[in-house]
Amino acid sequence: QHPTRLLTxxxxxxxLILGEKMKKIYQEPISIENQVKNLIDLxxxxxxxxxxxxxxxxxxxxxxxxAYSITLKKDGRYISGISFEDIVSLYKFDRELxxxxxxxxx
Numbered sequence: 001q002h003p004t005r006l007l008t009x010x011x012x013x014x015x016l017i018l019g020e021k022m023k024k025i026y027q028e029p030i031s032i033e034n035q036v037k038n039l040i041d042l043x044x045x046x047x048x049x050x051x052x053x054x055x056x057x058x059x060x061x062x063x064x065x066x067a068y069s070i071t072l073k074k075d076g077r078y079i080s081g082i083s084f085e086d087i088v089s090l091y092k093f094d095r096e097l098x099x100x101x102x103x104x105x106x
Contacts, residue, residue: 032056039065042076045083052084064091 030038036052046052055064068090072082 035061035065039078039084042073043078043080043082044087045078045081047083047085055084055088059091064088067091 032053035056036046036049039052040046064087068087069078072078072087
């Protein structure tokens with residue numbers, strides 16, 4: 001017997017139909033207010049909550065936070081002194097660097 005596959009089949013038009021595993025990894029979205037609260041609960045300094053809400057309204061939580069949290073966390077909590085604003089600065093630097101590199105290699 002074959003193990004359950006994430007992508008089980010395609011429709012006639014070629015679109016993938018996702019199987020049972022997709023249901024397990026999907027997380028319900030949380031409000032921006034709760035995203036900020038979650039970050040604070042994990043030890044991230046948030047100097048300006050309204051700024052954090054504005055940024056999280058424009059940039060996906062997962063694109064902004066999850067991308068950088070691997071190197072900024074220890075034992076599941078943010079390293080002391082790391083702020084939301086630090087992560088936004090890192091994101092902006094990364095975005096500008098990426099644009100420069102793509103401009104050069106085109």
